[in-house]
Amino acid sequence: MSPLREMVVAEIAAHGPLTFAKFMALALYHPALGYYSRGAGIGRDFHTSPELHPLFGALLARQVIDCWEKLDRPATFTVVELGGGTGSLAASLITELRHLSPAAATALRYRIVETSAALRARQRVRLAGLGVHWGGLPRVVEGVVLANEFFDALPVHLVTVRDGHLRERYVTVEADALRLVDGPPSTPLLAAYFRRVGVTLPEGYQTEVNLAATRAIRRIGRSLRRGWVITIDYGYPAAQRYHPERAAGTLTCYHGGTFNYDPLAWVGEQDLTAHVDFTALSRWGADVGLQPVGLVLQREFLRNLGLDAYLHALGARPLDLATWEWNREAITQLAAPGGLGRFLVLGQVKGGVPFALEGFTGEARGRLLRERDRLRVPLLGGGYSEPGANE
């Protein structure tokens, strides 16, 4: 029995069944034994876009520079990254931003908000010399808040519908095993959530409600004075997220490089994640002045920022076959229609700044294709394919 499972069993014996959100918070974020707090599995059990290929961060650097320019190139400009993971996004984004725009790099204040002490330590080593700061969400942000696979990692409540009534699913112990049981909702916010996103769940439906995401987006919106929130994650607008075809919910567990649907197994040793409801981010964000500026597929977002131009550039360089294939395959996966390319990117804006960002409009796409011979392509393993290498 894992030590965290023992702790969960003791907690249930002392205080009764736990909401699934409370269980998930312990499983992922118990300060010593939670999956993210230990930090061991991330980058091993699953791979996020920035870990797959540094071009993801490099393209986001282009988006960040666009934001800085649209704020009229302020002398200081903050990027807040929520949930820094292994530090791969910050590493590739800052490196490329320094290369593309030394002036934006001088203005940049890059802050990571990371709950896991182990991951913060790992990030500090990986990002040494890149000028990154760590801390909570600043009281006032002028710039960009980035959330890549952040909201899907927040603890969710599990709910179901029985005899026409919304019920909540709790974690309890029966015959020494962890089990899910139904009970009355622990909070009226669960029913209110479905009213607000305009969804009525059919009988027997089981799904997740991410109340932590509604709280987080409101906190972010209150902090943001001028700028944008860019959220990249798997999920859907509410009508699709809670569509009858997803009647068993979206909760997925990652352990040892494979996925499963048993969230009560390997307590603290597997990742638990649920699809994001983008309608909720948009509605609760609107409460604090965040206006949606676009919702596009990651595939479109990255292509708008020049992914095709970089692929062309890569194809034209005299790399050895293995390097070429390895990089081409990873970059293609970032935009794969059946994989990461299906993720959604939500832009939200506040403070009277321009709506149109290059990632959503595609205004830079043609120019970057024309300039492809001059692009420096980041490669797996840390190197670059420099322009002119084939001349």
Ligand SMILES: C[S@@+](CC[C@H](N)C(=O)[O-])C[C@H]1O[C@@H](n2cnc3c(N)ncnc32)[C@H](O)[C@@H]1O
């Ligand atoms: C799925 S990982 C994504 C990591 C990274 N953004 C990436 O794309 O590789 C989720 C990250 O969010 C962090 N996290 C979760 N809840 C958090 C919170 N409330 N505040 C700050 N970080 C949090 C986790 O520790 C982890 O680093």
